[in-house]
Amino acid sequence: MLQPESQRHIEGFLKAVKQAQRSLLLLDYDGTLAPFRKERDLALPYPGVTELIQEIVRGGRTRVVIISGRDTSEIISLLGVAPMLEVWGLHGLQRRKLDGSVETLQLNERDRNSLAEADQWIDGHQLRHRAEVKTGSIAVHWRGVSEASAKDLRDTVMLGWTPIAERAGLELLDFNGGVEIRATKANKGDSVRLLLSEMEPETPAIYLGDDTTDERAFRAIHGRGLSVLVRPVWRSTAAQLWLKPPEELLDFLTQWKEAVREVHTQHEETTVTVSRL
Numbered sequence: 237m238l239q240p241e242s243q244r245h246i247e248g249f250l251k252a253v254k255q256a257q258r259s260l261l262l263l264d265y266d267g268t269l270a271p272f273r274k275e276r277d278l279a280l281p282y283p284g285v286t287e288l289i290q291e292i293v294r295g296g297r298t299r300v301v302i303i304s305g306r307d308t309s310e311i312i313s314l315l316g317v318a319p320m321l322e323v324w325g326l327h328g329l330q331r332r333k334l335d336g337s338v339e340t341l342q343l344n345e346r347d348r349n350s351l352a353e354a355d356q357w358i359d360g361h362q363l364r365h366r367a368e369v370k371t372g373s374i375a376v377h378w379r380g381v382s383e384a385s386a387k388d389l390r391d392t393v394m395l396g397w398t399p400i401a402e403r404a405g406l407e408l409l410d411f412n413g414g415v416e417i418r419a420t421k422a423n424k425g426d427s428v429r430l431l432l433s434e435m436e437p438e439t440p441a442i443y444l445g446d447d448t449t450d451e452r453a454f455r456a457i458h459g460r461g462l463s464v465l466v467r468p469v470w471r472s473t474a475a476q477l478w479l480k481p482p483e484e485l486l487d488f489l490t491q492w493k494e495a496v497r498e499v500h501t502q503h504e505e506t507t508v509t510v511s512r513l
Contacts, residue, residue, distance in 0.1 A: 256440050258299060262443040266412075267466070269285050279314060284486050286317055288493055300322070301321065301322040302315070306326075308325035308332035311325065320336070327372075329421060354400050374417050376415055376416075379413035406418060425456035441461030462477060464479055
């Protein structure tokens with residue numbers, strides 16, 4: 237069960253979802269829909285999440301979009317929703333549409349060269365086994381090591397990457413279990429703002445995320461919708477509400493599914509009644 241204060245806000249929001257022709261559900265993946273795993277390719281959603289999202293999509297009135305730091309192909313494979321969803325990957329650099337086409341923003345030469353320099357630094361410090369190289373960013377992961385070892389590794393990476401980032405105007409970003417150097421061409425907040433601009437102003441909208449990488453998205457949706465921190469333990473955040481996964485997350489998605497189904501059922505009953513007149 238949701239906490240009383242969260243439940244009250246969620247009920248008010250879902251009442252708007254019931255009454256609206258369209259709604260917007262924006263979701264981070266790792267740490268939000270799926271627990272963190274040391275083996276990133278095994279980070280499957282919490283049991284029940286895929287089925288609930290699939291039912292919400294089939295309700296036909298909710299635009300569901302995943303916004304993740306991962307490549308879009310990884311999200312499609314791990315989440316397993318059919319029909320496939322819209323997915324914004326690489327913190328917004330990459331956009332996979334419903335027709336399967338993928339658009340990727342192009343980096344400038346300075347960003348490409350600086351990321352290549354950061355990649356060479358990894359090889360020079362024998363950290364290739366902890367690195368994840370993506371379009372527009374490189375992450376070093378330390379999930380699964382001791383707290384002391386993680387701190388030492390972070391200090392080492394920051395010492396090596398900070399001069400590179402400062403020279404090129406790249407961003408150094410901490411996340412749960414690692415640090416990332418990335419181009420500033422796009423971020424999750426930019427993605428949220430663009431998605432909101434594609435919807436009617438009165439569309440009920442909500443963003444669920446867990447990490448510091450989601451803070452820009454939380455702030456971007458303020459004034460247009462709700463922001464929700466999904467995390468076992470609370471932390472300081474710009475999000476308006478807090479849900480503990482998986483139980484409270486599943487409860488929320490179930491309530492959304494019921495809201496969409498209720499409206500969909502009412503619409504079908506009205507259509508049948510009219511057709512018989």
